[in-house]
Amino acid sequence: MSTGTAVPPPAVAPRTGAARRVRRLGPGRPLPLTRAWGPLLLLAAWSAASATGALDPHTLSAPWTVVTTTADLLADGRLQSNLLASLTRSALALVAGVGLGTALALAAGLNRWGEALLDGPIQVKRAIPSLALIPLAILWLGIGEPMKVTVIALGVLVPVYLTTHAALRGVDARFVELAETLGLTRREFVTRIALPGALPGFFTGLRMGVTVSWLGLVVVEQINATSGIGYLMTQARTYGQTDVIVVGLVVYALLGLLSDAAVRAAEGRALSWRRSLAG
Template identity: 65%
Template sequence: MTASVLTPPRAATTTVPARKPRRRLGPGRPIPFGAAVGPLLLLTVWTVGSATGWIDSRTLSAPWTVVTTAGDLVADGRLPDNLAVSARRAGLGLAIGTAVGTVMAVISGLSRWGEAILDGPIQIKRAIPALALVPLLILWLGIGEQMKVTTITLGVFVPVYIHTHNGLRGIDSRYVELGESMRLRPSVFVRRIVLPGALPGFLLGMRFAVVGAWLSLVVVEQINSTSGIGYMMDLAREYGQTDVIIVGLVLYGLLGLLSDGAVRLVQRRALSWRRTLAD
């Protein structure tokens, strides 16, 4: 009788399903010069609409007409002079409003008594648009530069205060306890813990503040002004010069876009240690 040859059982072959590519849940990588895509698309629609006649030139001047008008305004000096006046007003109001809002936020954020005294009135001011106070400011301050800068300041300091205050109150309490355990002096505590913790909120408030400065400027420069971009636009309205008005609007838009972009650049550099969906 012959012995049967035992053969080892074959290993069971299992098929491993192919892995599906991981789906990104975030917005994806930043697009180079992504901030310019929207304005360029808007310019394209404006150009095509003007070239095909969809947009009436009496309602909205064509882009090439606006460019020609801007060149003429630059050549005769009206645009640079008025732009310099507007930039000075906006810069002064922004500087004063930022300083006032930051100081108030630090006082209110680090002191319960400071919050009790300051936060309520500022929240009331927050509910009242700065432009609604223009008639009262005219009665108090007249129609000169002081009224215009004050209006811009009122439109700036509230967002700086709100976001800086939120940044201060959002600081992790463990860092505060660490500072207390290390017996840090108040000045060192503010420099090492308070200011870095409040920086994200402050920079976010600055983004709202720079746009608010230009928004306030648009209105105050059309109230009995004798200089500035708003004055140039109001004068063009009396003579029916649509192209000059569009030049002013485009200039305001570009100034707001560039100001916001500058703050975002500072925000990205100063907060490079944070990883967010914006990265």
Template identity: 60%
Template sequence: MQPLNSDTLVLDGAPAAAPAIVLPLVETRSGAQRLAPRKLPRGAYLLGPAVVLVLWQLASEVGWLPPQLLAPPSAALATGYELWVDGALGAHLMASAVRAYSGLVLGVVLGLVLALVSGLTRSGEAAVDGLVQVKRAVPTLALIPLAILWLGIGEAMKVTIITLAVLVPVYINTHASLRGIDLRYVELARTLGLGHGEFLKRVAFPGALPGFFTGLRLAVTTCWTSLVVLEQINTTEGVGFLMNRAREYGQTDVIVVGLIIYAGLGLVSDALVRAWERRTLAYRKALGQ
């Protein structure tokens, strides 16, 4: 099952039913039709954070937020520029990025493999799904004490914790998409006599993509939220270490710099995944896309 320019999906030369398309007209309870909401312009999701920053700056200028409690965004930006010029911020940012994205890649790969094993075979689901659900019920950060005992307090422990945090949303959403594939496509694949490889390529993988991208969007933010805590455990470099040291000296401007970096990296990562998703799933014509 491959996406084409038209609304028809072709499987080995045989036309299959096109996926459901949500029309731009929706029907109200009274039976009247109205236009569906138009697609928001790109970058519109930044409006909320921008409003918060403006209100934050105004509250600081009128004295509602003393700098001892929370530095204004303008002071944080000035401090961040100074740290960047000194070269300290770049080194800490690189160390954080290596930790976060190492755990992200490992977690995405592991979550995807487990989802395929569990979602495509009954024996795989019996062996894998229960373990992942148990992991889902246990907060990842609660595993830190055991991870320290087993792996020490170095980089291996931090990457492992991020990996465990990331794999859960990838697994849950990809597994749900696999289980939600239309049985008509499965029956068609059997009728055409597709082998396991062709079935995965033409039916399973395309059907799992929407859920995979949803899980990936959650994963790219999860890796950074996990890193916030992990970088405050016996680290000598990283954005979290910079914030922890600033806490000891009461440097709220440096702490705000760290928060802005985490938030910015999370937004950029999510935007990249959304762009990849729009490009990959461009054949879908769903409401608001």
């Protein structure tokens, strides 16, 4: 039988510090200079192993030896001249590969006959590593610059084609319906909707292509080359100069990082409209 007396709520025990602590399942906030911690740790371990004698200098030269060698190569001009040769090869191959890959992606992505004729052969090329074509490229083009540029360009072509073609084919059907409702011509649809919508895919392929160009350059420059960072490393291998080899590896790494950063900056500028739409 109810007495009409209000029953007070049960007392809630105060939360302890452990109870108040939020359980974090994710990785948490990124640390400052996140990407630098790994390389710095490797550099510290390398320096410590070299200083204590645990690392034989004939196996891997000490960091300070590599720095001294870099200064010597800069002083006599060998590093600059070979770097220029490598940059020239990579730039020619990158322009050719990106241009051809984009053209093929447009032809296959915007036309059903183009896709029927082009997509199959490029998928076959995708399954064949570009470096596996070197023997055939030597037979066809010799061992000079055309062979080196062609092999690198074929490697660049594939990722640019694949990502751009997928972006063109993945245009939202709602945009197609909107274009039809507005009465846009096919040319207007391509220039105003399809191509801007494919830009993110193109830049993804471009970043991959830039990486592929440096990977291919490392190999082709060691095939009867007379200049380039790879040639410098091959000569150093002949004479057992591990310090020069490490300098070449560092140069390749820096070229890859800087070129990727440049593409990302260009992507940010070209796709700034996406941030504006997102608010």
